[in-house]
Amino acid sequence: MPATQDPDRLGVSRRLLTRLRDVLAGGGEPQARLDKIAQVIAEQMVVDVCSVYVMRAGEVLELFATHGLAAQAVHATRLRVGEGLVGDIAAHARPLGLADAWSHPGFAYRPETGEELYRSLMGVPVLRGSRVSGVVVVQTIEHRAWSAEDIEILETVSMIVAELLAAGEVVSSEETKPVDGIGLLPLRLEGMALNPGVAIGLAVPHQPMIRIGRLVAEDPAAEHARLKEALETLGRQLDQLENLGHGAFEDVRDVMGAYRMFAEDKGWIGRIGEAIDGGLTAAAAVQKVHDDMRLRMQQITDPYLRERLVDLEDLTNRLLTHLTGAEVRRELPQDAILVARVLGPTELLDYDRSRLRGLVMEEGSRTMHAVIIARALGIPVVARIKDVFDRIDAYDPVIVDGDHGQLFLRPSEDVVETFRQSVEARQQRQARYAALRDLPARTVDGVDVNLMMNAGLMLDLPHLEEHGADGIGLYRTELPFMARAALPDVAAQTGLYSRILDHAGSRPVVFRTLDVGSDKVLPYWQGGDEDNPAMGWRSIRITLDRPAILRQQLRALLRAAAGRRLSVMFPMVATVAEFRAARRNLEREIERERAEAGAHGRPPRLPEEIAVGTMLEVPSLLFQLPTLLKEVDFVSVGSNDLLQFLFACDRGNQRLEGRYDALSPPVLNALADLVKACRAAEVPLSVCGEMAGRPLEAMALLGLGVRALSMAPPGIGPVKAMVRSLDLSQFAPFLASLLDRPDGSLRSRLAAYAHDHGIALS
Numbered sequence: 001m002p003a004t005q006d007p008d009r010l011g012v013s014r015r016l017l018t019r020l021r022d023v024l025a026g027g028g029e030p031q032a033r034l035d036k037i038a039q040v041i042a043e044q045m046v047v048d049v050c051s052v053y054v055m056r057a058g059e060v061l062e063l064f065a066t067h068g069l070a071a072q073a074v075h076a077t078r079l080r081v082g083e084g085l086v087g088d089i090a091a092h093a094r095p096l097g098l099a100d101a102w103s104h105p106g107f108a109y110r111p112e113t114g115e116e117l118y119r120s121l122m123g124v125p126v127l128r129g130s131r132v133s134g135v136v137v138v139q140t141i142e143h144r145a146w147s148a149e150d151i152e153i154l155e156t157v158s159m160i161v162a163e164l165l166a167a168g169e170v171v172s173s174e175e176t177k178p179v180d181g182i183g184l185l186p187l188r189l190e191g192m193a194l195n196p197g198v199a200i201g202l203a204v205p206h207q208p209m210i211r212i213g214r215l216v217a218e219d220p221a222a223e224h225a226r227l228k229e230a231l232e233t234l235g236r237q238l239d240q241l242e243n244l245g246h247g248a249f250e251d252v253r254d255v256m257g258a259y260r261m262f263a264e265d266k267g268w269i270g271r272i273g274e275a276i277d278g279g280l281t282a283a284a285a286v287q288k289v290h291d292d293m294r295l296r297m298q299q300i301t302d303p304y305l306r307e308r309l310v311d312l313e314d315l316t317n318r319l320l321t322h323l324t325g326a327e328v329r330r331e332l333p334q335d336a337i338l339v340a341r342v343l344g345p346t347e348l349l350d351y352d353r354s355r356l357r358g359l360v361m362e363e364g365s366r367t368m369h370a371v372i373i374a375r376a377l378g379i380p381v382v383a384r385i386k387d388v389f390d391r392i393d394a395y396d397p398v399i400v401d402g403d404h405g406q407l408f409l410r411p412s413e414d415v416v417e418t419f420r421q422s423v424e425a426r427q428q429r430q431a432r433y434a435a436l437r438d439l440p441a442r443t444v445d446g447v448d449v450n451l452m453m454n455a456g457l458m459l460d461l462p463h464l465e466e467h468g469a470d471g472i473g474l475y476r477t478e479l480p481f482m483a484r485a486a487l488p489d490v491a492a493q494t495g496l497y498s499r500i501l502d503h504a505g506s507r508p509v510v511f512r513t514l515d516v517g518s519d520k521v522l523p524y525w526q527g528g529d530e531d532n533p534a535m536g537w538r539s540i541r542i543t544l545d546r547p548a549i550l551r552q553q554l555r556a557l558l559r560a561a562a563g564r565r566l567s568v569m570f571p572m573v574a575t576v577a578e579f580r581a582a583r584r585n586l587e588r589e590i591e592r593e594r595a596e597a598g599a600h601g602r603p604p605r606l607p608e609e610i611a612v613g614t615m616l617e618v619p620s621l622l623f624q625l626p627t628l629l630k631e632v633d634f635v636s637v638g639s640n641d642l643l644q645f646l647f648a649c650d651r652g653n654q655r656l657e658g659r660y661d662a663l664s665p666p667v668l669n670a671l672a673d674l675v676k677a678c679r680a681a682e683v684p685l686s687v688c689g690e691m692a693g694r695p696l697e698a699m700a701l702l703g704l705g706v707r708a709l710s711m712a713p714p715g716i717g718p719v720k721a722m723v724r725s726l727d728l729s730q731f732a733p734f735l736a737s738l739l740d741r742p743d744g745s746l747r748s749r750l751a752a753y754a755h756d757h758g759i760a761l762s
Helices: 009-025 030-045 084-092 148-166 220-242 247-263 266-277 282-297 303-324 345-350 369-377 413-435 463-467 478-482 490-504 540-545 547-560 576-599 619-631 639-646 665-681 695-704 713-724 728-738 747-756
Strands: 049-056 060-067 078-080 096-098 120-128 131-140 187-190 192-195 198-205 336-340 356-361 381-383 397-401 406-409 450-455 472-476 509-512 565-570 609-616 634-638 685-688 708-711
Touching (some): 009 148, 030 049, 030 060, 030 131, 060 131, 078 084, 198 413, 220 303, 282 303, 369 381, 540 547, 547 576, 576 609, 576 619, 609 619, 634 639, 665 695, 695 713, 708 713
Parallel strands (some): 336 356, 450 708, 609 634, 634 685, 685 708
Antiparallel strands (some): 120 131
């Protein structure tokens, strides 16, 4: 049957599941049911081929059933995990959709299948628990751009296949059962990606638990002396760790500064002394005070304060090391993957960084101090993998996929080789992007595009040169606040912002004022619990209610930019009145500086030029555009929050993930109207957020008329490659013709256009 129809996705899914349920309920031989499943999938999804590959012993995928390929290929065609596109899907345990499978470098042709007729391919893994038990593949004769909905349907169907395979009638469960301690199949564990990159190496469990031999003190005075000596030694160690260097490592020093404040807390030290006075040894007293504090802190719901429990664990272990003479460090293999339940910042720094390749944790978040340091060191991090510490043995081979938040435990050589090839392909892509670094981001028809980068820490700044960014379109000022134990004063902020401007040189930098609240919590600033913090007391709402903090930050920005250009924007503005209130605080600080300068008989230290803009994240601002555009110097769209609020869809809710698309007509029409209004008012417009850093979404933004994008640094190369292969004079009219369609998403149509016109999307 020709694969040219565009069936209703929801209807297809329901009909498929109904028919497949009937197939399973109908009984019969497993092979016959598997054959029928392949036939039903092909008919209902309107494809030319559906094939089911089943995992056999030795990591071999065997073609067990097909509708469309040659019948003699069944049970004859076999692919190892990692071999061909089917093997790649199994190796990475994730779906793959290609409009032209033959052009993919991983395509492996099997002549016995007769598949030379078929061009497009989509496949999904069949998962049972965390193990891959097979792969379901569909193919068409014609090129077909597979949509996210297509993949979702096939993934749903694969669950039916998984149930059939789990019964053990198709392949005996004993055949594929892992030998105890040696996984024949890679165990894939999912977590949260906290720092990108891929690392291949041997697992090293982090085991900081220290046994205390003697609990009762014989001489309290001697124990006090031992504690004093241990604290002094700890202080010298922190001095060494804090002096890691300069530049990118300033963020590490900020973390260590916060950690030092914890270590020098007089209340903590005093409670240890009281425990010694009560008859405990210094080591036992440290452990007791730690246990007491740990119990109290575990009752705290605030995520930032709970993460300080990790710092307490780290500090306790370090102090106990000095008191007991224990050695918690171990020699690392050449390629070490550190595995921990949690990890403190100094514990990470204890390890040999020349051998450390990756970090895996059961807990953790982006603001965790160890994670901030890992980012500074360029170490891939995957966290929140349940029970990972108990599932990995020392020196188990592992792969950390920091791009997708995955861990592969005891992978086979084929899987390792697949990832090595993936790393090499990544390096080749990076080399291609690096070759574009000094070339202009200019379309085929001569339209220039500004590609800026987002930043938030000093360690991000080297990416300006590395990726050839035109500037910093979004500097998140809240991240340095979150790495500190106390609010930085005006002098500290001035120094930080001045160093950022120095590093950027002639490139523009746009500072966003403090954006805290919701999921970004400061340890020294408690706002109380809220039912819906993403839409609650956060961002500009906080700083307008607490203007002293906003004014101190604006004062620091003015001083740092003295004699230079200052671009500052306010986040989460919902009304023009809010913007004007925020801007008045800036004007008061300018007046303050002029008054102080006059009183001291000196010229005011102010920027040469000041541009004041707003983030457009709250949809209400779209209904005040004429008034707003008379007030602002520029507008920057925060796509992440704007989409969340446009669709009334919590972006952290996994049940809603994928339900609404940035490339849907409502979003694109809203942005198209904004572009027209900004162009008419001659107000510069940029887009930051995830939309800007994805080539397909960025292509749509350019088609709407956006000419400035700000993104995470790794996105600059892929987006520039897209820009340099795009003819906007052809694409813009095509996009405009789609905006009135009733589709839930235009993604597949835009992807097909890019494929047909040779636009680089990867």
